[in-house]
Amino acid sequence: MTQENTGWCLSGQLPREKSEALETSIEVIAEMQGIFPPTSSSFEQDDSPLWQVDVYFTDEADTAFIDAVLTHAGLEGWTYTLTPIEDRDWVSESQKLLAPVRAGRFLVFGSHDADKRDPKLINLQIDAGQAFGTGKHETTSACLKLIDKIGQSDVPDNMLDIGTGTGVLALAAAKLWPSSTVTATDIDPIAIDVTRLNLGVNDALENTGGPNEDGIYLIVADGLKDDALQRKAPYNLIVANILAGPLITMAQDIIDATARSGKLILSGLLITQKEDVLAAYESKGMSLIDAVEQGDWTALYLKRA
CATH class of the missing domain: 3.40.50.150 (Vaccinia Virus protein VP39)
Known part of the structure; x- marks a missing residue:
């Protein structure tokens, strides 16, 4: 039996500063539209000066939302792919790509980074899931x-x-x-x-x-x-x-x-x-x-x- 797709992933490659602008624009447009933002991740590649960027949508991606994000980020004309993803815990999957966050004396990380605990800091293990706030x-x-x-x-x-x-x-x-x-x-x-x-x-x-x-x-x-x-x-x-x-x-x-x-x-x-x-x-x-x-x-x- 074919597994039903429940989400979509936007993928592409960008310079680091552009990938950061894209992440910011996702949050800004989601705030403006009063919706919870899709999860995004970006990471450096060993064989390229460009960063890999992935944006995960729980449902079929809203092209109007994507267009608004790209316009805000100054990325009109950016070439990306938009593909369905299999039925899985997509939030947790994307969380695995997120690095620990240091904020003052606090270090926030997911369970996949539990080995990065710092005994000199206040460690908080928070995984992405059904509620907002991962650090x-x-x-x-x-x-x-x-x-x-x-x-x-x-x-x-x-x-x-x-x-x-x-x-x-x-x-x-x-x-x-x-x-x-x-x-x-x-x-x-x-x-x-x-x-x-x-x-x-x-x-x-x-x-x-x-x-x-x-x-x-x-x-x-x-x-x-x-x-x-x-x-x-x-x-x-x-x-x-x-x-x-x-x-x-x-x-x-x-x-x-x-x-x-x-x-x-x-x-x-x-x-x-x-x-x-x-x-x-x-x-x-x-x-x-x-x-x-x-x-x-x-x-x-x-x-x-």
Whole structure:
């Protein structure tokens, strides 16, 4: 019996700087269209000055999306192939091509790179799967760098990760501040299931609410109106790596849940969206302390008066 194809792969070769521009454009156009970006990978070839580029689509590739990406990257006329791929765990397959990511004191890697653990760093094993956040994306890496920066002078004793995805940022906080309370929340139950699995992989505990129980609280919630989140407020540090629109819409709720002199890390926004997001928070008393820009993306570090 012929196996049914469930995805497509765009493949081609580009100079390194063009392959990096293509990866950035994929993220930018996906953000603009409000969709989850296809997984991309690029790697140097031994026998060529060009890099091999592969972009994996879970369904049949959208040619309009591809055209928009190529136009944004300045790659009109680029010769590539678009072929169906067999029914398999294509996200995990593409993850095998991704190198570990260093962000401050954190090293994020997939299970295929477990041998690259660094005893001098905080190691986080996160595989690609059904939730967002492997450390490779610029927004996740930028958030890790800001968490590391905060950790150089402060120990937030009550931290909230909104839109936790794979749980990578909550895990980073729990590893950096083992005595702190860490809560991870996501609107998607699958993300919470993935986070729960990643807790086990990274030798972290889940706090189920028992007396004197250690670990990370996991909560499925839409925004900050959830009773459990309200009971745990205020938070000394809130990290929200979501999208610019929700960050603006939720600004008052996020600030209300932030303790006096508490800190925020806001990401998931393009550099071009920075001023709009910043205005929504500065108008309500938040002050910008720092920002990390990576590619077309940025993460904001703010403090409440």
